[in-house]
Amino acid sequence: MKQCTSCGSEIEGSDHFCPSCGAPVGTAETQKESGEGKSSQPRITSVFRRVGLILVPLVVIGGSIVFYSYVKPSVHAVIKRQPVVAAPMDYDSNVITMTNVSFHQNGNDIVFSLSDLKQYRLIRFEYPARNIIRPVMAYIDPEGRAVTAISISDHCGSTEFQLKNNQIYCAHCPSHWDMMTMEAYACCGTYYPDPIPSRVVGDEVRIPKEVVEKWSGRL
Incomplete structure (x- = not known):
């Protein structure tokens, strides 16, 4: 119930x-x-x-x-820290080729002229690193930074490059890269001229010798 x-x-x-x-x-x-x-x-x-x-x-x-x-890749980590030595500028379709310049050694540094870099915008020299000749390049990027790099594309073996339209062009294959981000176009991909650190002292650009001598390639 x-x-x-x-x-x-x-x-x-x-x-x-x-x-x-x-x-x-x-x-x-x-x-x-x-x-x-x-x-x-x-x-x-x-x-x-x-x-x-x-x-x-x-x-x-x-x-x-x-x-x-x-859409907008970041500036390469090494390039971002490089010193500004000139006013910003855009590179147009006129090709800038490499100019060979002199250099000397000062203690632990490889030294070349900042005036040469400002004049030619893209320079190159060959440094005898132990048992091998190491090509080194420098250029002024669109934001006015002095960029130094090992002048080699490991994939195609080229050591010569050109500048135009804010990009680095390989002189021996269709590859080209953004001058600041190293974003790649065409075949060589990540094998762009490898940025290395440097500093400016007066009218000199100084690269630590150790960085160039210990560079062993990327393949």
Whole structure:
């Protein structure tokens, strides 16, 4: 036996309505359970909404960073730290070829003239590194930095390059690279002239001899 939740009268287990007041059996419990079900659904929806408000901006920001990095690659780490020696300029379609210049050694440094670099914009010399001749190049990038590099493309073996349209062009194959980011075009990919650190002292550009002598290639 159970009791009617409305009037308290005893009700047979098989009855669906109270014989005394006519109230449906279990109405209060059914309404309670129904109310709990309805109240839980908005809570779940609210949780998903809050999660969405957090995740969507993160996805948009992350995608924007990846897209921006692809569209505008960052300046090469070595080049970024090189000293500025001239006003910014854009290289047009006129080809600048390499000019061979003199250099000398001073203690632990390989030294060449900053005036030569400013005059020719793209220079080259060959340094006798132990048992091998190591070609070294220097140029002024579009933001005015003095960039020094090992003048070799390991893939095709070229040691000579040219400048035009803000890019370095291999003199022996179709490859070319952005002068600041080293973003590659055509076949030689990551085998661009390898930037090495240097510093400016007065009218001299100085490269640590150790850097050139220990360079062992990238293949």
